[in-house]
Amino acid sequence: MSKVLVSYQTLYGATREAASVIADTLEKDYGFQVDLYQLEENKITPDSSDYESIIIGSCIFHGKWGKSAEEFLRNDFTNKNVAVFVCAGFAGEEKLHNQAHRVFLEEVLEKYPRLKPVSMKAFGGRVPRAKIPHIWYLQATKKMPSFGYDTRNLEKVKEWAHELGNLFRKT
Numbered sequence: 409m410s411k412v413l414v415s416y417q418t419l420y421g422a423t424r425e426a427a428s429v430i431a432d433t434l435e436k437d438y439g440f441q442v443d444l445y446q447l448e449e450n451k452i453t454p455d456s457s458d459y460e461s462i463i464i465g466s467c468i469f470h471g472k473w474g475k476s477a478e479e480f481l482r483n484d485f486t487n488k489n490v491a492v493f494v495c496a497g498f499a500g501e502e503k504l505h506n507q508a509h510r511v512f513l514e515e516v517l518e519k520y521p522r523l524k525p526v527s528m529k530a531f532g533g534r535v536p537r538a539k540i541p542h543i544w545y546l547q548a549t550k551k552m553p554s555f556g557y558d559t560r561n562l563e564k565v566k567e568w569a570h571e572l573g574n575l576f577r578k579t
């Protein structure tokens with residue numbers, strides 16, 4: 409049976425939530441055998457030779473990928489289906505979505521030319537108010553009101569999971 413790895417890095421949980429929806433959909437609706445794996449610093453990364461398809465997801469902070477997720481992109485995934493996604497507050501806003509896609513996906517992937525993803529998606533995110541200092545939150549939302557918005561949309565994540573399910577089935 410075809411095996412899929414859904415790997416992700418998260419801090420506040422939005423990327424984990426998206427990765428879980430993707431993993432569930434591929435397992436339940438498409439019958440793939442799926443492993444869900446959290447990429448973290450100082451943790452061994454999974455052996456990619458076990459999988460036909462690899463999905464890599466990262467949270468975005470200060471315009472950057474999580475370090476462990478970006479390091480994972482350096483692997484040799486020749487002959488595998490690779491799909492990449494990010495969860496970033498601004499990517500969930502209509503006005504900023506295309507820019508987020510370009511900066512957080514296209515420009516980052518240009519650094520790893522041997523990686524040729526079959527698909528890439530930028531999803532929204534959320535800054536959990538309780539997890540950052542109140543004064544800091546107030547300052548940030550004053551400068552950028554949209555910083556405080558919850559821009560997640562799990563329906564979009566699910567739609568993408570179906571796209572991937574169909575793509576992976578064909579190969």
Ligand SMILES: Cc1cc2nc3c(=O)[nH]c(=O)nc-3n(C[C@H](O)[C@H](O)[C@H](O)COP(=O)(O)O)c2cc1C
Pocket residue numbers: 417418419420421422423424466467468469470471472495496497498499508532533534535536540
């Ligand atoms: C300190 C800080 C910096 C952030 N920087 C960005 C950013 O540069 N661009 C963006 O779109 N979202 C930014 N965000 C929002 C995160 O992308 C959002 O919280 C996302 O859900 C993080 O993923 P995670 O929940 O999986 O950790 C930032 C949030 C914080 C708290």
